[in-house]
Amino acid sequence: MKRITIRDVAREAGVSVTLVSFVMNAKRDKDGKLDCPVNAETAKRVLKVAQELGYKRNFAAASLRSGKSNTIAVIPNDISNKFFAGISRCIEEMAHKKGYTVFFASSEENAEQLASAIDAVTAHNVDGIIVAPCTGGEEAIRKALDAKVPVVLLDRDVETLQGVGKVLLDDEAAGRMSTQLLLDKGLQKVEMISYTLGISSLSERESGYRKAMMDRDFYGNAKVHYTTYGKAEADVEAIIRDAMERGVEAFFLPTYSLSATVLSVMKKLHLRTPEDLAIVGFDESDIYSLYTTTVTHIVQPLRELGEKSVEILIGMIQGNPPESIILKPEIIYGGSTDINK
Amino acid sequence: MKRITIRDVAREAGVSVTLVSFVMNAKRDKDGKLDCPVNAETAKRVLKVAQELGYKRNFAAASLRSGKSNTIAVIPNDISNKFFAGISRCIEEMAHKKGYTVFFASSEENAEQLASAIDAVTAHNVDGIIVAPCTGGEEAIRKALDAKVPVVLLDRDVETLQGVGKVLLDDEAAGRMSTQLLLDKGLQKVEMISYTLGISSLSERESGYRKAMMDRDFYGNAKVHYTTYGKAEADVEAIIRDAMERGVEAFFLPTYSLSATVLSVMKKLHLRTPEDLAIVGFDESDIYSLYTTTVTHIVQPLRELGEKSVEILIGMIQGNPPESIILKPEIIYGGSTDINK
DNA sequence: TTGAAAGCGTTACCAG
């Protein structure tokens, strides 16, 4: 089962390897015509022979020679996270459609791992990288940029990074919308729980929350609690117990995991929503429709986030300047905010 | 920012490129010694220079020459599916640890896409493939095998495929355990809802269900309903309405999506578990702990599934014979089966 | 223990 090379095709078709290379790389324009300086007849013959012989381009060779590999890398913090799993799928789909194959590597929210992942994929000559940067990941990303590998930041911004593409959610709007919805219901004591991750998406959501509180002159009531991924369950329980005593009426939860944790704690403490505590959660999950009371939540346009990041990255690979795009969140109403005070 | 090659390192270290190549490929044995025919001093110097110059191996060149790429491909049916997302993460982790970078491509439960994904990754000279085969995917997998690319089947078996590694769940045991648990509670009218996907995992789970029903002489009550991914919501509602009229006492749901759908329908119809209907679900999800009543469910050893598949695949890449391994499921008790009749 | 040199399959360059 010897591998068929471009040379075999050339010999069989009675042309030079150059011709074959031209034909194999030619993209069809809208008329279905190959846009390359090759006689249409010849091209057709080459294509036919290649087909018959079962020729497959050896990307390693092409990559070695041309520096392009037709691969991109996607580096989320954790692929098992529902949000990134959904996006990754869209990214893969779109990339495949554009002729790219995609590498995946998780950073696990860890700068060292991110650096190691970037090292690995750049050693494989990826043409571009889509990354959700974790705290401290800036340096690793800069190294990729130095090596002239285009980078698109997904979901999280790093303002000090120049020359990168960006596909972000309007996180401030998400925070603002959620908070306003709660305030519109006549609730006044609205608080928030967040992580100490130091990533832009969380701080922007917080900023939206704060601004909404300020706009309605409830800034005195604004309070943001912080926890960490590992300790969330315990911390949240303490936060909620305390909140109930202080008469807090609602919480805005800026991530899915926090939303799930809060629901879990509320269930444990036999607290009902919205009577005891109104809730606005984040991201999509079956939970929001299956919980005792359905839950109001922010949804991100996953498909658009994924597709746009691929489009922008491929644009950059082809020499276009980096683009930034900020997408709007949506809010899905549920019973957890169905209250009027 | 020219790329540092092996030649630069050689020149700088005052040795030949051969030496550098030897050193860069040498694996350290347990003593931390490099197992290559190179003077220890020289090796150390080479390593130091490489470090200083920031040398990174160009995998494209290495791959072209050696035929090995240090990449593997993972092709689940859908990466956004929670089960595969969890596994993928473990696979990536383990592969990275072993020095492999991983390609991802979804088959979308579609044989053509699977073939196209396999084509794409083999063109990139992947050293091996981990795949969850969809119906009709056999031919595509066989092509990979013909091209001498080692393949590990994950989650789903294809019995007619020779020479592949396998990492499967003991699906029959899962079906049996779930059913027995329900029967042990004194329930007799236990039914099952499944998909018409034609994949081994589902048929094995069904077989386990049937055997358990037979063992207890309730085979007359055994009934399996079928639906498809797209129509599940409507079908399940009809199935459950009908089941309630017929006095069905329990359902075994062999996938997460079916479990979620059933819970959703039950909520809609104001049916309680376990009073109206006892339930055993599948796979992990926050839903099972957050639903009004907690839900008994089967959990698969994700980490082990992921790690084993990488280990077996890399073994095969190194020339070991294909291994098969069948892992045991666990059952987590919840309120949805907390009943005695 | 070391080094020279021959490719691996493509693409890029230059000539016709």
Add this chain to the structure above:
DNA sequence: CTGGTAACGCTTTCAA
């Protein structure tokens, strides 16, 4: 429009 040929950076004989 077409073809010859030199790289790309590495691994792999083979010889010293």
